[in-house]
Amino acid sequence: SSIPGFRALDVDSVKDYLAGKPDLADRLGRSSSKPEWKVKEVGDGNINYVYIVEGPSGALCVKQALPYIRIAHDWKLTQDRVRFEADALREEARYCPEHVPEVYLYDPQLAVIVMQYLPPPHIILRVGLTQGKIYPRLAEHLAKFLAQTLFRTSLLALDSATWREKVAMFRNGDMCRLTEQVIFTDPYYAAPVNRHTSPQLDAEALALREDVEAKVAATQLKAKFCETAQALLHGDMHTGSLMVTSTSTFAIDAEFAVYGPIAFDVGKMMANLLLAYYAADGQASEGDDRTEQKRWLLQSVVDLWTKFSAQFLALWDAESQGGDLYRAELFGADATAGQQTRQAAQDSFMADLFTDALAFGGAVMIRRIVGIAHIIDFESIKDADRRAACEKRALHFGRELLVEPQAFHNVERVVRLAADQL
Ligand code: ADP
Ligand code: SR1
Ligand code: MG
Ligand code: MG
Ligand code: MG
Structure with missing residues (x-):
């Protein structure tokens, strides 16, 4: 069972989600620029959903864990995995910041991490x-x-x-x-x-x-x-x-x-x-x-x-x-x-x-x-x-x-x- 109050984001609702968080929205170009934001779901791994949101002044990476795995929806998996990921990325960044993306937000309610976007040619x-x-x-x-x-x-x-x-x-x-x-x-x-x-x-x-x-x-x-x-x-x-x-x-x-x-x-x-x-x-x-x-x-x-x-x-x-x-x-x-x-x-x-x-x-x-x-x-x-x-x-x-x-x-x-x- 998923977290009480949990909802899965999609390419539209992820914009509202970020617009409601001024510190994050500022990285894209303020909430008022929302009509210009472009979103792509780019998840290509076995497990999670990843959205790239690009605004006039920057971009963010939003990773969300659903209560199951991406490649097999009948395979249930704890959403707590996002907490471990956020804590680990932060711990690794203490020792080796040049090789770890910065975590801007961990949201336990929506099992979301918002982190530094690694742009092309990455x-x-x-x-x-x-x-x-x-x-x-x-x-x-x-x-x-x-x-x-x-x-x-x-x-x-x-x-x-x-x-x-x-x-x-x-x-x-x-x-x-x-x-x-x-x-x-x-x-x-x-x-x-x-x-x-x-x-x-x-x-x-x-x-x-x-x-x-x-x-x-x-x-x-x-x-x-x-x-x-x-x-x-x-x-x-x-x-x-x-x-x-x-x-x-x-x-x-x-x-x-x-x-x-x-x-x-x-x-x-x-x-x-x-x-x-x-x-x-x-x-x-x-x-x-x-x-x-x-x-x-x-x-x-x-x-x-x-x-x-x-x-x-x-x-x-x-x-x-x-x-x-x-x-x-x-x-x-x-x-x-x-x-x-x-x-x-x-x-x-x-x-x-x-x-x-x-x-x-x-x-x-x-x-x-x-x-x-x-x-x-x-x-x-x-x-x-x-x-x-x-x-x-x-x-x-x-x-x-x-x-x-x-x-x-x-x-x-x-x-x-x-x-x-x-
Ligand atoms: P999963 O746990 O499902 O394997 P990943 O964390 O590996 O999810 O992310 C899936 C894909 O999303 C990656 O293969 C990559 O293409 C893209 N991605 C993940 N994090 C970032 C990031 N910080 N910046 C840009 N793209 C990212
Ligand atoms: C069912 S998931 C299989 C693999 O995907 C992940 O990326 C890990 O490597 C895991 O073992
Ligand atoms: Mg992966
Ligand atoms: Mg392996
Ligand atoms: Mg993974």
Whole structure:
């Protein structure tokens, strides 16, 4: 059931809504300019409705959560997701404002966020990648966003009382249950919502349902996702949650934000770059064989991991005094063998994070091919045989990452194996 007094906005009523809020209306050009306002509903995700309202002096983005999901109206979903998104966007903006849209208003009654409009040439990264584009600064921007938000919300930076308050603030149980279902459970049995390119991938989908190693590995990851409260995750960190130009990167759509394992966000991002890489062959045309884009995508996976881990460790070295986890008494320069102890802790932390990120990444690659939520990277390949050939390679690679992440040793090895496949 929806919130008492809730009503769904539409392209007309969203204007009245904003006109009734003078601070917001002023950004468009005052309420009196309302007859000139233009509205478009631009939602292209699986879940919500998004209106862009443009007036003579500016534009706003209005995101509304209905009590169900956009792609399946019989699938009920808490509207509280908007509160988590607003709180998470604000929290992320404290640590990395240049990569997060500003929230102007959160309205619990209408389950609405009004936020900074990211104008063209900003587009959804997944769309740009499907068009064959290259974003030279993407890995650097993502590394910064992930290192800043994940380090600063963790026990490495926070005292444990503050950390516990934040963990409690971001429970987001219903959205986590959705993730648990669609990423870690559904792909491994004949879930009614699943689909795949058929008949080309029938054997692969069936094999996953009988794949003991994959089921065990996916369920161990589900446990890690549910039981770890390491840092505030974005929670839906994929190329459809990023709006980009050649020089800027914004992380939007934080409705899945929750305290969880850092490897989930990092792995999801690496996996989505790999998915784009595997799809690129299917999108190649006479004018663009995608060789350059594929090389850049693999280099971006390397750069993302390398830059993220370097920045995270730099923050740890510079700012761990505030955090209650690695206490200065044990790990500080003055402690007995302090430097050495810190180095050992950092090496162990990063090795575990890398392996877990690969495993989460593998699960994410699999779910985009045989689960409910498919991606335009593959869906835009109209010829089913051609699409299936790309999906099959990605699926096999995803399974390798999922069941044997420790075999990869380092990120260069990951991309070398991916490169060898094509
Ligand atoms: P969902 O939760 O349904 O996936 P998103 O938050 O991803 O919704 O938004 C859906 C689409 O709306 C995005 O893919 C993007 O095209 C557009 N959009 C979202 N936020 C903004 C923004 N701040 N500025 C411009 N466009 C936006
Ligand atoms: C049923 S919703 C499936 C997916 O859409 C969202 O963007 C998340 O990625 C979720 O897993
Ligand atoms: Mg989205
Ligand atoms: Mg969303
Ligand atoms: Mg994903």
